[in-house]
Amino acid sequence: MSIKVATRAHIPVLANETVEALAVQPGGRYVDCTLGAGGHAAAILEKSTPGGQLLGFDADPEAIKEAKTRLEAYKYSTLLLNENFVNLQAICLKYDFFPVHGILFDLGLSSLQLNSDERGFSFQHNSPLDMRFSPNQEVTAADIVNTYSETELAHIIRTYGEEGYHRRIARHIVQKRPIETTSQLARIIGQAVSIRRGRIHPATRTFQALRIAVNHELENLEVALKQAIELLGFEGRLVVISYHSLEDRIVKQFTRQRAREEQPRLRLINKKVIIPSEAEVQRNPRSRSAKLRAAERIITQSEQYMTTEKYSFSAAVEGTGWRRPALLQKLRRTFAAAI
Secondary structure, eight states: OOOOOOOSSOOOTTHHHHHHHHTOOTTOEEEESSOTTSHHHHHHHHHHTTTOEEEEEOSOHHHHHHHHHHTGGGTTSEEEEOOOGGGHHHHHHHTTOOSEEEEEEEOSOOHHHHHOSSSOSOTTSOOBSOOOSSTTOSOOHHHHHHHSOHHHHHHHHHHHHOOTTHHHHHHHHHHHOOOOBHHHHHHHHHHHHOOOBTTBOTTHHHHHHHHHHHHTHHHHHHHHHHHHHHHEEEEEEEEEEEOSHHHHHHHHHHHHHHHHSSSOOEEESOSSOBOOOHHHHHHOGGGTTOEEEEEEEOOOTTGGGSOGGGTSOOHHHHHHSSSOHHHHHHHHHHHHHHO
16 A cells, blocks of 8 residues: 655655555554654654654754644644754653654655755755754864865765775865865866766765765764664664665664674564665656665563563553653643744
């Protein structure tokens, strides 16, 4: 059965596959760690009706505004927060939102970010070199480009961009400083590389590297995955959609390691990575590099002797999606005040 998702500029990647991998059920409790414009959240909430609840957060305040509009029909079943998923466990503990039936990470940039002519994520727009997910972050891409040493720049471009011409690009950047805009930087990178490799623009990997460095994306992902295991109830699902090899490698190694431990805490749902169909790629070209991995929480022998409430879902939880009805009312008031 296909999932109906509101048709707006943002098209959620692998929406049906995500809902299936999460094993979404009525009355379930879910966390969307990368809310974006709310496409996946809408699909999850539709499938979890009646009684489903969703806690969603995003580091980008503009994404929260967009998602609130998109999820208006579910406003009494959701709490949307401007937070970074590196704080996943603290947020869930603060709102007593655990154990959960499913946790989703969609690690791709949102259409809001890519299409903005002010955020600096894409060299398709002549924008300031920013690339921050949140305006509260201190370091911008301009800071890195204009103040880091040639050695430091080369390391970032090689490590986070897997760029073979990292030294040449770093040298050209240092020689051309100061650099203020995305177009200026892309032009300098093009001059350094002097070739166009197939469909990939010469600046693509360097822009990826800078964005990852600015937002500490890989470090935050590793931290958040470890926290996710502690929040999943028995048979709760962890689903991650990644878009480049560095992210996918972290997810793959993390889930496989936890599944192969002496006392495993995860069971792999799809040993073979799930990718978009040709039809989806044609409909949404940005989905072409997406890879979905899913795992299910299992209980170790040592955990069997601990409190079952920490890992299992009570009947009350399945009926309301929240642990306490009074808390739900409090969250509804909080969300209503924020609208």
